[in-house]
Amino acid sequence: MRILTKCFGFPDLKDTNSSLQANQPSTQIEELCNRFSLAELRKSTNNFHIRRKIGRGSYGDVFIGCICIQGESKQIAVKRLESNSSHGISEFLNEIQLLCQIRHPNLVPLLGFCSEKEEKLLVYKYMLKGTLSDHLNLADGFNNLEPLSWKKRLEICIGAARGLHYLHTGAKRSIFHRHVKPANIVLDKNWVPKLTDFGLSLQGPNSMSKPKPIVVERIQGTDGFMAPEYCMNFIFTDKCDVYSFGVVLVIVLCGKDFDSIFWKINELDKSKNSSLPCTWKNLALGVIDFVQQGKGEEIIDPILMGKIAPECWEIFMDITQRCLLLDPIERPIMGEVEVELEHALALQQEADAINSDTGFSLIFDHL
Numbered sequence: 001m002r003i004l005t006k007c008f009g010f011p012d013l014k015d016t017n018s019s020l021q022a023n024q025p026s027t028q029i030e031e032l033c034n035r036f037s038l039a040e041l042r043k044s045t046n047n048f049h050i051r052r053k054i055g056r057g058s059y060g061d062v063f064i065g066c067i068c069i070q071g072e073s074k075q076i077a078v079k080r081l082e083s084n085s086s087h088g089i090s091e092f093l094n095e096i097q098l099l100c101q102i103r104h105p106n107l108v109p110l111l112g113f114c115s116e117k118e119e120k121l122l123v124y125k126y127m128l129k130g131t132l133s134d135h136l137n138l139a140d141g142f143n144n145l146e147p148l149s150w151k152k153r154l155e156i157c158i159g160a161a162r163g164l165h166y167l168h169t170g171a172k173r174s175i176f177h178r179h180v181k182p183a184n185i186v187l188d189k190n191w192v193p194k195l196t197d198f199g200l201s202l203q204g205p206n207s208m209s210k211p212k213p214i215v216v217e218r219i220q221g222t223d224g225f226m227a228p229e230y231c232m233n234f235i236f237t238d239k240c241d242v243y244s245f246g247v248v249l250v251i252v253l254c255g256k257d258f259d260s261i262f263w264k265i266n267e268l269d270k271s272k273n274s275s276l277p278c279t280w281k282n283l284a285l286g287v288i289d290f291v292q293q294g295k296g297e298e299i300i301d302p303i304l305m306g307k308i309a310p311e312c313w314e315i316f317m318d319i320t321q322r323c324l325l326l327d328p329i330e331r332p333i334m335g336e337v338e339v340e341l342e343h344a345l346a347l348q349q350e351a352d353a354i355n356s357d358t359g360f361s362l363i364f365d366h367l
């Protein structure tokens with residue numbers, strides 16, 4: 001087992017260590033990734049004007065801008081690291097080093113970075129449709145965006161699963177994302193989902209073999225999405241990302257944030273006198289429980305009622321609850337999750353072709 005005390009370190013990149021000590025990206029990375037000047041990013045965001053602010057994460061504010069790259073005008077999202085964020089510097093370097101080396105249709109393209117004076121900025125391609133979280137109306141209450149159809153949700157999950165599968169097995173060395181959640185899945189103008197926020201990601205040894213566990217010094221991530229064994233043993237594997245992805249699938253189905261789903265499931269359990277609240281309850285089994293008791297509409301996104309074909313439901317719930325199994329060995333790998341979700345979508349499309357008018361009003365009685 002390899003022990004990583006920091007989440008960066010790319011032996012195939014020269015200069016990396018000395019640059020990291022100086023909190024600067026390595027010279028080789030600069031060959032792979034644009035370095036923007038602070039002046040051009042200031043200009044492109046109207047000096048980080050409040051009206052250009054499109055979001056805020058733990059890293060700092062995110063601004064929209066427009067910049068000319070190789071003669072082409074591009075809309076960009078600029079993440080500005082807050083100056084008092086000590087922890088952010090390692091995430092900043094980690095994200096550049098990782099994203100500048102990999103390209104995939106389901107990973108957000110990093111266009112470049114800026115490290116000048118006290119300013120540290122990351123420059124991404126702007127994703128017109130925002131985050132999956134925005135479209136599930138999870139962030140800051142209701143935001144009036146058109147709700148996503150069930151098929152669109154499945155397509156988004158398939159794309160995100162593909163991106164995660166690529167990270168685990170497709171790159172030269174396996175990469176664990178470590179921060180999978182709806183807010184870290186962004187959508188381009190064609191609704192193609194892309195994983196973003198690689199600040200916490202870990203790069204393991206050669207991915208030709210099975211992804212190997214990595215021991216971390218401290219637990220980082222978002223509550224509710226972190227796998228139990230990671231929180232208890234400080235060991236991260238590809239199966240911890242699978243667990244987080246399972247939580248995403250439940251949220252996509254319910255259109256509610258983690259806490260709301262978790263408390264609803266606990267309430268139902270309490271009414272049955274079954275068990276005490278437990279953070280790592282298998283949420284998918286909780287949802288199935290609701291449905292079997294004829295209370296599906298209390299937990300599932302109301303927009304989806306009558307829209308999910310029973311055949312699709314079965315495959316979707318099966319893979320979701322397997323992603324959330326307590327024993328990581330029993331969880332599927334991301335490749336299997338991707339295939340099962342594709343299967344679920346195909347079944348939904350077949351059922352829609354037959355029942356285009358009637359819908360699936362009996363789906364929840366059927367189970």
Ligand SMILES: Nc1ncnc2c1ncn2[C@@H]1O[C@H](COP(=O)(O)OP(=O)(O)OP(=O)(O)O)[C@@H](O)[C@H]1O
Nearest residue numbers: 054055056057058059062077124125126127183197
């Ligand atoms: N490439 C992008 N295109 C369009 N909007 C973006 C892009 N990247 C980020 N955003 C917007 O900025 C917000 C903040 O993003 P960021 O990744 O910094 O934080 P987060 O993932 O929401 O939170 P945290 O960093 O705490 O996990 C997002 O919710 C989104 O609205």
